[in-house]
Amino acid sequence: MATFNEKKTCSQRMENFGRFIWNSDTGEFMGRTPEKWVYISLYYVAFYIVMIGIFALSIYSLMATLSPYEPFYQDRLPSPGVTMRPDVYGDEKLELIYNVTDKKTYEPSVKMLIKFLEEYNTTTQQENNKNCTGVTDVARFLTGPGRTKYACQFLESELGDCAYNPDHEDPFGFQKGQPCIFIKINRVSFQILGYIQYTNMHSVFFLLDRRQFI
Ligand SMILES: *[C@@H]1O[C@H](CO)[C@@H](O)[C@H](O)[C@H]1NC(C)=O
Ligand SMILES: *[C@@H]1O[C@H](CO)[C@@H](O)[C@H](O)[C@H]1NC(C)=O
Ligand SMILES: *[C@@H]1O[C@H](CO)[C@@H](O)[C@H](O)[C@H]1NC(C)=O
Numbered sequence: 696m697a698t699f700n701e702k703k704t705c706s707q708r709m710e711n712f713g714r715f716i717w718n719s720d721t722g723e724f725m726g727r728t729p730e731k732w733v734y735i736s737l738y739y740v741a742f743y744i745v746m747i748g749i750f751a752l753s754i755y756s757l758m759a760t761l762s763p764y765e766p767f768y769q770d771r772l773p774s775p776g777v778t779m780r781p782d783v784y785g786d787e788k789l790e791l792i793y794n795v796t797d798k799k800t801y802e803p804s805v806k807m808l809i810k811f812l813e814e815y816n817t818t819t820q821q822e823n824n825k826n827c828t829g830v831t832d833v834a835r836f837l838t839g840p841g842r843t844k845y846a847c848q849f850l851e852s853e854l855g856d857c858a859y860n861p862d863h864e865d866p867f868g869f870q871k872g873q874p875c876i877f878i879k880i881n882r883v884s885f886q887i888l889g890y891i892q893y894t895n896m897h898s899v900f901f902l903l904d905r906r907q908f909i
Pocket of ligand 2: 813814816818
């Protein structure tokens, strides 16, 4: 009568293990016939193909609902991509402080504005953006092939006194104590916006950048 705690010798154990790997009596490899192993492999291949398919389909359907050009939640942005130049955000306060008689204190702001406006010079704008002058259906005019959207030109010359003139001794009015402040609003919705010139606030301009989203 066999008992459960019957002691086996090491060679018996090895033999049992060997028989588990390859059982010549039943033709089983690791407890299954080769034919069964083929079925098991086929099952797993099919299983993973279906899993990959489901995964790809869910990613594809999610991506299909997103536009690369429009933020999904247009009403949940804390600010509509508003930035101000000269950039004073580094100091946390929205104050632009400089000494009118000391050029060194406002020179960095002037340099920053020159660099900032470079992108709005005529050549750059003509190369990158479309001339929307006299176009009535702007939305259609700006629709490109595929999902591309073009942007209207915004020329520096539209800034009047605040346009950069290298020959001017006081380019942005810092020396006069009336510096130009540019407020840039990135487009965050479908709407095609114009640009607003606040004439009653001296030299404050809103540049509506039609190219970028935040
Ligand atoms: C402004 O600059 C002038 C000339 O550099 C200097 O004399 C004056 O003290 C400065 N004013 C302040 C408030 O720093
Ligand atoms: C416009 O800016 C680019 C650099 O952004 C510069 O190479 C080009 O000379 C500028 N054109 C004019 C007319 O100022
Ligand atoms: C844009 O078009 C208008 C009218 O078609 C033209 O007067 C103007 O010079 C053009 N602007 C640029 C920057 O090409």
